[in-house]
Amino acid sequence: MNAAQSIDKEYEPFFAMARERNVIFYYVGYFSQNIIAAMSDAVRLQLAVSGVDGTTRRKLFSSFVEMAQNIVHYSSDALTAPTPESEQQRGQLRHGSVCISMVDEHYRLMCSNPVATVRVHQLRATLEPLRTMTLDQIKQAYKQTLRAEAPEGSKGAGLGFLTMARDASAPLEYNFQPIDTDPGSTMFQLVATI
Known part of the structure; x- marks a missing residue:
């Protein structure tokens, strides 16, 4: 088997699955502010070139x-x-993955990363109410959060999940998966449908 055949045999199943699942963008690896900026440029351009309307693109x-x-x-x-x-953690490199795909008429954004197991209860308590709130309730919570102090332990204004819930066309989906090799961490998966 030559090198080209080996590469084709190894990577073709991955590429076939990506095509089959209409993957538009996928990254797994270490994230930093600089990597996010570069990925954001690529995603913004790809959405613009694809003709996605302005509201959906935003x-x-x-x-x-x-x-x-x-x-x-x-x-x-x-x-x-x-x-x-x-320095707002500009030098930090943390592992995770993001994926954007097309499912029927909607875009599906997915991310996955390990979180400290002790944070699972807090994350669940934040996410679960968002699943049952109306859009008006989410918008009201967003406005209240804008006016409030940043939540304790938060590295932002506490608006991230509210932003995703506000922009989504269906309730956010999430999952926590124990990591057998690292009981101090749990794999957190989040899905937003736009």
Whole structure:
């Protein structure tokens, strides 16, 4: 078997699955603010070239950025040591994945990253109410959060999940998967349909 055949045999199933599932963008690896900026440029351009209408493009883009920011801020798999708060963690590299695909008439954004197991209860308590809130209730909660102090332990204004819930056309979906090899971490998966 020559090198080209080996590459084709190894990667063709992955590419076939990506085509079959209408994957528009996929990244797995370490995230930093600089990587998010580069990915954001690629996603923004791809959506514009694809002819996605302005409102949908804005919703997709803002939810994509929120997911990527959550990975940088909260993934428990850090490659680099924390930097001072004044640098807003620009030097941090944290592991996770993001995916944008087309499902029927909708876009599906997915992200996955390990989080500290002790945070699972807090995340569930934040996400579950969003699943049953109306759009008006989500917008009201968004406005209240804008006026309030940042939640304790938050590395942002606490608007990320509210932004995604506001922009989504269906309730946010989430899952927590224990990591057998690291009981101190749990795999967090989040899905937003736009």
